[in-house]
Amino acid sequence: MADSNVSDEMKQCYENLIVIDCGANLTNKKYSRDLDSVVQRAQDAGVQKIMVPGTSVKSSKEALRLSRLYPGIIYSTAGIHPHDSKSIVEEPKSWFEFETIAQSLECVAIGPCGLDFQRDFSEPDVQKEIFEKQIRLAAKLNKPLLIHERSAQADVLDMLERFPTVQQIVIRSFMGTTEEALKYLERGYYLGFTGYLCKDKSDTGVRKLLEEKILPLDRLLVETDSPFMYPNTRASKLPQHVKTGITERSLLFLHRYCTFQRNEPCSLPAIVEMIAAFMNNTPDEVALATAFNALKLFGLSQ
Template sequence: MEQQQKQEQQMATEVETATPTAHTAELQEQLEHCFENLIVIDVGANLTNKKYSRDLDSVVQRARDAGVQKLMVHGTSVKSSKEALRLSRIYPDIIYSTAGIHPHDSKSIVEEPSTWFDFEHIAIAQECVAVGPCGLDYQRDFSEPDVQKQIFAKQLQLAIRLKKPLLIHERSAQTDLLEILDKFENLPPVIIRGFMGTAEEALKYLDRRFYISLTGYLCKDKSDTGVRRLLENGTLPLDRLLVESDAPFMYPNTRASKLPQHVKTGITERSLLYLHRYCTFQRNEPCSLPAIVEMIAAFMKKSPDEVALATAFNALKLFGLS
């Protein structure tokens, strides 16, 4: 046991210092020999965030070492959507981009209408696999609700025209959001990303055949009616589930006091190694995703392999990832 722990620590050190060019075949063979990787797809990582400006190569490589085969980098403004598209071209077949105007940033389009044409041009690109995150957020007042609704509707029309899936962000605005969505016909697949609502709210989405993506928020949810209940009582079926790190946000605190013991013990040493060595509350990384998948599996009383396979299949199908 002691020798195995030393070997794990040695490999973790090698992973930390490795880059895509220096990463050796020998290290890969060691990892494959000593650990069984979960194969997962991260449908939401904010890798355009300035927290990754100095070591993005290492962040992407660590994600792949941990079992994250593909990453979707979200654009939440015209600027970040353009940067996400650029990253998808630097890391082809690993990173895919999305183009979205987040509700908080909606006012920027109203203030500078000409930027919408730049946004459309980004969304049309082949590497851009979805429109969003877009939607409504009434928890904060960065943009007025009427402005949010206006820009949300424009993105819905664009997604329908381009036939690309929709990533929806919603906070405290479900009634208005559904009212707007219900006005549109021929909607593409809809994904409610980073869901943090109640089981009752989730049912309204699931009844419409929407998909739901989950994050490390699982560790923060302490309610009897929220995300955990969705998983424990089987309300959220595997064929409607996706997973995302939401890096650098939503650090999955596996040490949280309210996290059930059977969930904590369901997380493998390998996943914890990546999580605790490379991720913090200040900067989460996509390599945390296997730990999130294992927690979801424990709540659902399913095997991690089953959850990983189902969520990866859903992502490949929805977004046409190759």
């Protein structure tokens, strides 16, 4: 943080944070022309590894392809997003292809899957059916489960509790209330945080979780959700001490390469520094804890 009392040695220590992006949608067509540069920039910024989620059979296959193009840097997940649930019902044979993708070594988690009752792109019953299939698959393959949940917490918890063998569970891009977070945390789930921090204007949301240290560091993961969730560090509601907690180096990557239209993994150090400022921790502590959580949880190679 911009503090004159911090020694130069300490400053250098976290000037180039080593962080892991647990969710960047690099299969998105917005990266089709310059993916090499995007990955290189991420590494230059200190993002050591990137998890690319699959949200349909097609994108899960593409995410797996990317993990083989960038071994040791990109890891893939295989998921059928709630919005895409109906595609499996319409083409049942595609599930077998999905299972094959999920079994690959480079595929480190099942999901994002879950329930989204905010936007019913697929019928709730269809969402539940495909969600359950993915929970069973995670149990069978002994892989962590990534959850997408919007306006459906009670149903998600109810379904997960029926499958106690799936123990490693991550709530992706958490945007809920403190009360909702506590329900997840008391079950031992992990929460993924994004640049949504800049948008949260509530007194009971993600900022409160950090400021009051309700969320333990050993349950926190960080993700950019690129190309979405651009961390707008100029947001008026962002407290001044958080703004000054972001290093010039992180801001340089953020403002030079990322926009509201296309966020990139190189914005992750800025997110980590914001989280640290909200928690009154050093960026190093947050970077180390979140990287360790990701390495351990997903079995990423060092």
